[in-house]
Amino acid sequence: MSAYETLDPADWEDLRSLGHDMIDDMISWMKDLRDRPVWQPMSIEQKEEFFEDLPDRGIGPQKVYEEFRSEVLPYIMGNPHPRFWAWYMGSSSIQGALADFLTSVTNSNAGAGNHVGQLIEDQVIQWMSEIVGYPKMAGGIIVSGGSMANFVGLAVARNVYSGHDLRSEGLRQSDRQMTIYASTEVHSCNQKALELMGIGANYFRRIPVNDDYTIRIENLRNKIAEDRSNGFHPVCIIGTAGTVNTGAIDDLENLAKVCEEEDLWFHVDGAIGAIAMLSDHVRPQLKGIERSDSVALDLHKWMHIPFEAGCVLVKDRKQHKSTFQLTPEYLQQNVRGLASGNDWYSDYGIQLSRRLKALKIWMAVKEYGVLKLGRMISRNVEQAVYLASLVSEDPELELTAPIGLDIVCYRYKPTEGTYDLNALNKEILIQIQELGIAVPSYTTLNGNYCIRVAIANHRSRRNDFEFLIQATINIGQSIKEDFVI
Amino acid sequence: MSAYETLDPADWEDLRSLGHDMIDDMISWMKDLRDRPVWQPMSIEQKEEFFEDLPDRGIGPQKVYEEFRSEVLPYIMGNPHPRFWAWYMGSSSIQGALADFLTSVTNSNAGAGNHVGQLIEDQVIQWMSEIVGYPKMAGGIIVSGGSMANFVGLAVARNVYSGHDLRSEGLRQSDRQMTIYASTEVHSCNQKALELMGIGANYFRRIPVNDDYTIRIENLRNKIAEDRSNGFHPVCIIGTAGTVNTGAIDDLENLAKVCEEEDLWFHVDGAIGAIAMLSDHVRPQLKGIERSDSVALDLHKWMHIPFEAGCVLVKDRKQHKSTFQLTPEYLQQNVRGLASGNDWYSDYGIQLSRRLKALKIWMAVKEYGVLKLGRMISRNVEQAVYLASLVSEDPELELTAPIGLDIVCYRYKPTEGTYDLNALNKEILIQIQELGIAVPSYTTLNGNYCIRVAIANHRSRRNDFEFLIQATINIGQSIKEDFVI
16 A cells, blocks of 8 residues: 555644644634734845755655744734734634634535535525525625625626626627726725626725715615716615714615615625624615625635635525536536536636535534524624724724724824824834734724724633733834824 | 633633544545445435525534534545546645645635735736746646636736737727637637627637547637738637647647637636646656746646646736726735835736635645656556556447546547447446446547546556446446347
8 A cells, every 4th residue: 555656644644733733823823812922023044045946855744734833833823812803804713713723624616516515505505594684595706705705796797787688798789888886995806806797897886984984875776867968877886884984884775775775786885894794783874785786795804714704695596606607528427427507606707616615604503503693793893893982992092983893093102293194104014914913904094194903802701902002002102203294 | 711602612622632533533534435336316306305404593613514424425426436437636635734724714715915915916926927937937826626727817818919008998998809719629618708708609710629638739720820911910829738638739839839820819718638748758748838828727626636726827927917907995005014115916917815725735836846746647557558458459349539647538439330439438427426436427428428547546546447447347348238120
């Protein structure tokens, strides 16, 4: 047996032992996360030394794992840490990682074929449909994340509303230029999708927002009317359920109404907020999501599934399939055998071969149940309110935006004197990161640079936020004199 | 500690024990693969019973794993098995699955930020560039698979050659209709990409092939000339390095010449064959690949990385970036801190949040070295020749296409009598699958249904092919009378 060379381990028992070590190391690592810096940078020298020539001969699995432990593990991004609140990411879990291990060992192709993978994905899509209030047999697919989920939803909208055989004839043969609508706070991935689809960023209409960063419905209606009178072809409104800057949720109920009246596709970018349908506190704010035509979710965010786990739902399954189905000879489906079935997931998205990402979602929902997942979301929302109260109570801090969902934006502002507040807050944030205290990110709102805390983290506790606030003030006070103007 | 509810395990030691069980079970499962059926179908009753209501409360990790073992594991696709040769997939490995476990525990976002994930992906892209003969600093990104790799390459081609500001203005504002060229054997994902990009399938010119299923260069030149004279805008030729039906490799050297003379983008769909640059036997057939502008690879195929691991390389890094870069406020890059760096992978593809797929590739290259990975490829090519010799030697079998790379197409054809050969071979194939003997797939070439054996499998041995041939003949002889015409 051992004489026959394969990519399997030379010695199965050695590998078993290595696997056990990995389990032990990673469980200890996850358990003791709080005792380590959230993030630490690599030096320029370390970065240069990282690279090596393409190796002719291998060093075996044990030595590779040693390199992982010494050269990789200390310098990861850090998002599983209880005080990581940058951009908008999930925190992962050992259980989710084990599910990914099982997914990779078995390595089924979720794009095609008659095997259990399809049932697992069907089940997850049905559950997600139920969560957002869609019919049970809605279309949908698990994708890499919010960017791809929005891409798929918008592609269906484009094709359904094109008015001609767009798949065959392309956009150049359209009689009118399509236009798409969203607020100025819409996530950039939607623009990227529209550019890639050939619609053009200039025809993506960004509508101003209210003080709470939600889309102004009247401006939207006016712009649609103006576009129609100028010969454009309005096709789709994107509502945002949880903007990336401040967590604002557009008035989905009213957007649904506009779409119905104007005969437009209603797509909801719910990458941040749609899964908060699981939270009793948030659900009422999402009213109207069930009236959309498609919705993008991101389960590697607030559901903490390890990357990647996005999901798009399309209410009309046939419309979804008609955008993506393409069946050449070698994909002809049979009545029996592995190639049987008539509804493969490769007919619902870009990919043909697909990792069975649905397995880890299926396992997480079963392990936790949705009530617990909902409690984790509700707690983050409460923590945002708590953090905002800490900010409000301190005379040297100010909130720079209303709290939306679980996102708090604030800045340090000494009570007296004149400072370059943008530069000062930028330096405070970087020191907080470099000292390994916490990792918030930042954004600029109305010209003000601010520290942005996106609390999609099931490990965060109240004292983590107290720690952040104390660090902000301490660092601010110690460096502010360098920023006097 | 335990009073504070998180998604971490209620008892870390219980989870440690579960993790060890999974390692033991999966190693035994992988080691004993050969003793089990390649694939087995679920009954209709089993499928119906699989579904359950969205659970309010969870059952914990141990019970979920029990469900995985009893309800999922027996009914997976089966591609790690030594006699799985359907479509074109990789075989995975325990080591690759462990790498996926490490990826998910640490859960870095490979789309953005100053962390080691970016270096790992840089390193993998550099290695892949070296493998295909590209300059070291070529652009590239790890993607979900061949479909997305082709999508990215074609998107860059479209934007670079559009002749106007396509990202802003879209395709409707183009002055001429773009046309793209490939052979009739090109993979369907390229058509899907062109449809999604808004170019339209009608403008994807499928050029006839030679007897060896490679593109006819003269027909290609003629079609380009004809299109130009009719006012079309030829933009890109897609060369295929390993067609999905028969493994044919287009004459890449001559395609590069046509592209240079005609000023067209040269994209190589190398999802099946490009990584065979590692094989001394195959490399000479791929000559010219280094002259392309972009190339798609699929490392979850012939490199056996677990799903998903595709790769696209774009020779001109700036052209690649200019197609995808989009930087809103919340993604502004800094000089220090986690958000430092100026070359994030989200600027090179559709996704913003990205799983660090590069880690498992990095670990595999280091563990095995490229010589061993090349030997695995070469051996599959030799096995295809061996299988073809078995077919040729048997009077009741016939090859239905030349052997390309590692793909053999054949059919059962009794020496006497008249049979519905298509129906007969279809039934033979399904019985081979249903009996768990082997899993080849099928295709139709010149109207002939044939059994297609794609040997991208590091576990296959010579006697596995003897077993397949014997089963084909045995089943064929036992059922042929039902197919007399």
